Amino acid sequence: xxxxxxxxxxxxxxxxxxxxxxxxxxxxxxxxxxxxxxxxxxxxxxxxxxxxxxx
Amino acid sequence: xxxxxxxxxxxxxxxxxxxxxxxxxxxxxxxxxxxxxxxxxxxxxxxxxxxxxxxxxxxxxxxxxxxxxxxxxxxxxxxxxxxxxxxxxxxxxxxxxxxxxxxxxxxxxxxxxxxxxxxxxxxxxxxxxxxxxxxxxxxxxxxxxxxxxxxxxxxxxxxxxxxxxxxxxxxxxxxxxxxxxxxxxxxxxxxxxxxxxxxxxxxxxxxxxxxxxxxxxxxxxxxxxxxxxxxxxxxxxxxxxxxxxxxxxxxxxxxxxxxxxxxxxxxxxxxxxxxxxxxxxxxxxxxxxxxxxxxxxxxxxxxxxxxxxxxxxxxxxxxxxxxxxxxxxxxxxxxxxxxxxxxxxxxxxxxxxxxxxxxxxxxxxxxxxxxxxxxxxxxxxxxxxxxxxxxxxxxxxxxxxxxxxxxxxxxxxxxxxxxxxxxxxxxxxxxxxxxxxxxxxxxxxxxxxxxxxxxxxxxxxxxxxxxx
Numbered sequence: 094x095x096x097x098x099x100x101x102x103x104x105x106x107x108x109x110x111x112x113x114x115x116x117x118x119x120x121x122x123x124x125x126x127x128x129x130x131x132x133x134x135x136x137x138x139x140x141x142x143x144x145x146x147x148x
Numbered sequence: 149x150x151x152x153x154x155x156x157x158x159x160x161x162x163x164x165x166x167x168x169x170x171x172x173x174x175x176x177x178x179x180x181x182x183x184x185x186x187x188x189x190x191x192x193x194x195x196x197x198x199x200x201x202x203x204x205x206x207x208x209x210x211x212x213x214x215x216x217x218x219x220x221x222x223x224x225x226x227x228x229x230x231x232x233x234x235x236x237x238x239x240x241x242x243x244x245x246x247x248x249x250x251x252x253x254x255x256x257x258x259x260x261x262x263x264x265x266x267x268x269x270x271x272x273x274x275x276x277x278x279x280x281x282x283x284x285x286x287x288x289x290x291x292x293x294x295x296x297x298x299x300x301x302x303x304x305x306x307x308x309x310x311x312x313x314x315x316x317x318x319x320x321x322x323x324x325x326x327x328x329x330x331x332x333x334x335x336x337x338x339x340x341x342x343x344x345x346x347x348x349x350x351x352x353x354x355x356x357x358x359x360x361x362x363x364x365x366x367x368x369x370x371x372x373x374x375x376x377x378x379x380x381x382x383x384x385x386x387x388x389x390x391x392x393x394x395x396x397x398x399x400x401x402x403x404x405x406x407x408x409x410x411x412x413x414x415x416x417x418x419x420x421x422x423x424x425x426x427x428x429x430x431x432x433x434x435x436x437x438x439x440x441x442x443x444x445x446x447x448x449x450x451x452x453x454x455x456x457x458x459x460x461x462x463x464x465x466x467x468x469x470x471x472x473x474x475x476x477x478x479x480x481x482x483x484x485x486x487x488x489x490x491x492x493x494x495x496x497x498x499x500x501x502x503x504x505x506x507x508x509x510x511x512x513x514x515x516x517x518x519x520x521x522x523x524x525x526x527x528x529x530x531x532x533x534x535x536x537x538x539x540x541x542x543x544x545x546x547x548x549x550x551x552x553x554x555x556x557x558x559x560x561x562x563x564x565x566x567x568x569x570x571x572x573x574x575x576x577x578x579x580x581x582x583x584x585x586x587x588x589x590x591x592x593x594x595x596x597x598x599x600x601x602x603x604x605x606x607x608x609x610x611x612x613x614x615x616x
Contacts, residue, residue: 095310095311096286096310096311096312096385096386096388096389097389097392097393098262099262099263099286099312099323099389100323100324100365100389100390100393101324102324103323103324103325103326104262104263104286104323104324104326104328105258105260105261105262105263106258106261106263106264106265106328107248107251107254107255107258107261107263107264107265107280107285108264108265109264109265109266109267109268109276109280110163110265110266110267110268110290110291111163111164111165111267111290112163112165112166113165113549114265114267114290114328114329114549115265117327117548117549118265118326118328119245120548121326121327123326124258124261125245125246125258126246126247126248126254126257126258126261127246127247127248128247128248128249128250128251128254129247129248129249130268130276131161131212132161132187132189132211132212132268132269132272133211133212133272134159134210134211134212135210135211135212138211
């Protein structure tokens, strides 16, 4: 992958966040997949911190 | 004394644009004076606290909990407004055709995906950028509030993999004719743009379109790319890509003033570039080769052999203005441009005050004024009642991502300002192919008694004349 390739044809997009950005791209006939992103649950964050400490 | 009612919805994630619409719906309730509808991320909890929304409900909420707070004149009114919340939340977020639960699933659903568009809350953006880069995707990151250290690290990572990281804090790009984020429906053509300023890119691309030419690609870099801490990694990658792009014949760089080291490198690259580069820097004394967006566009058009038509607009000479002018800007770069024009015209600093209504200090967790008109409407009304302010300067930005009727949203406030004797001057960034319609928006302004100029620079120059 290099930057020149990006400019050669319309992008294919993974949208992470605001749903309206994906809709605006679809309206321009851009292929889009929406990633169902959610903020991590605080308890998961805590578990991650504990695991990082242990490993 | 008002009363405040709260609702906390556990494990309910909704994006900030959806929540802005919910807040607008709640704000319409009888007696409601303030509304907050935010995910309880650490940054948002601080904003809620500063806005007076505090208490055990807010303190105990976590990042995946939705907090809605309503302040109203009385407790029954606050409770009545809150009872409308379920109905507003029931309207689903409209999704793209495919929704994936993980990065791996997303890439399986869309093989050949080459660009990630990331607009999650800033606290969570850096890991998502890294996920995308590690899978070989270029990134457009709209999220702001990513640390400068993370930005430098991630841009170096992108660069080492031959990838482009547009942003963080990147509002606009146009890649191969497709607009990403906040962008306008402009023609394709021979001029490439590389910019650290979203509204700057929008203004330049729309002026080029209005002159009958077009854009090859517009590469957003994020507002801090030309700081020496970042060193212009994305700007230089973008310039190299446009230099090699057969469609692009001339390039405009529009940004805040670069750091001194990065400025020197940019000057070297500009001198050695196989294609001519026009530079327009805002927010400092070093303007680059063009002082305004109009100048930058005129230079670029000459470079691609498009004649610049004489501007036919002849607005009536400005009335003498008593007191100060106040600019209330949706576009931060348009504010910088107006400041430069007023300063260069010799207008004394106590005669004008220019506010970027999209700056973090003013929005405090609310949506940007390009999509949420409430704060700007409020400031227009305050200014109308302030006898020391004789003139209001406004900008409107159309296009994808922006409000559906930005002028219509502010017409009641503008009408009040006009009734109280304020002169109102405005410009509109947009094209006639934008969903809001450039001419339709301009006509609505003129019908409300607003002096409408064809560009932000002309509007600022008109104000400078009026203040003489």
